[in-house]
Amino acid sequence: MIDELDIAMKAREFIRLCGPSAVPVSVDAYAAQIGGQVLKETLGENEDAWSFRDSAGRYRICVNCTHNARRQRFSVCHEVAHVVLGIPSDHTAPSWSYSRRPPGEIACDVFAAELLLPYQQFKPRVDGSDLSIAAIGSLADEFDASLISTGSRFATFSREICALIVSEGGKVRYSARSARLREARGWIRPGFPLPTDSFSARIRAGERPSGREDADPDSWFEDWARDGALFEDALHLSQWDQTLTLLWFDDEGLAAPVPERKQWDDDAYLLRELDGILPWPSGKKRR
Ligand SMILES: [Zn+2]
Structure with a gap:
């Protein structure tokens, strides 16, 4: 490893x-x-x-x-x-x-x-950004980097409790989580289908995005056992059938941690979460 x-x-x-x-x-x-x-x-x-x-x-x-x-x-x-x-x-x-x-x-x-996306220049901009796909898009333009690699590093470095999820064909392929979400044991399983009726599933079906929406934590996170309002913003890239989902919790509403119910094997997922990159569509060979 x-x-x-x-x-x-x-x-x-x-x-x-x-x-x-x-x-x-x-x-x-x-x-x-x-x-x-x-x-x-x-x-x-x-x-x-x-x-x-x-x-x-x-x-x-x-x-x-x-x-x-x-x-x-x-x-x-x-x-x-x-x-x-x-x-x-x-x-x-x-x-x-x-x-x-x-x-x-x-x-x-x-x-x-x-x-x-050098840490020294990127991190302060993440800290100064709104939580939205549009804000990630602006950073991607500024750094001349792909939306997915920018979004992944955005979530990884965010001070908020948030995740950037990349789905293909309506199924989760990858997610990048902030440190606080990892601490909170918010885990999104690869291969998981986009929750029915979620903002992400609906824009994939052709609905026009209209800004952030409320989301249901239980439909996104495995064994989620906390309170707090969850928000969702999403973008669908139809040419690759890729969906980008940004999820984040309202800080104020998040209850104190509950005792852990399950011991996660974080090491097994560490690589996947920290890479912060996925800049090419599937089926493409990289050299
Ligand atoms: Zn190589």
Whole structure:
């Protein structure tokens, strides 16, 4: 199992070496820091990027120019991660299968997310943001990163009791939870179908989103045993049948913790929660 915190620290150290940076970050500057150069190439549809060392010892990072710009930025950071972490590429497993993705690839994704959405610049903006999908969208624009990777890190770093859930085909594929929600043992099971009549299920069915709504904690969280009002905001990306759901509790209304009824095996879920990245649609192979 990889040590996510260790990788995040290495990424932050690397960012420091690159010197002061504006937002959005320059991925070319990251490439330059490893003596690399980014080349735009037409690669196979499922290929994100690949890199090699030329005869002069310089890294050439070939990124797929047919992908959208934000995905290319992530891909460049991923390739930089391979060099900095000294992890050889292993792109045999499908990227959409988190459980089958090699630990080295996950490590590079963690590093890449840290480069693209640097903690030092990102965290204060999270703290100053409203809890809404629109606010996450603004941050994604500001950092020139995908909505999903921005939203995942938004939830992970939030001071609130909140989660960002990514569903595909109406089923939960991934969730990122804030520290306080993890402490509160709010767990959303992967594979779980979007609750019937939830805001998320309805916008997937074609209803027009109209801002946040009240939500039922019991329909979202397993073994939820607390009071407190839950709110839900959602966005449906119809081209991939992906639904983004932001859930958060009203702080004031949340009752004191009840004794734990169940001992969760948090370690088993740690990776999934901390990665904060899922920037490509399923069925796409990442390199
Ligand atoms: Zn890789």
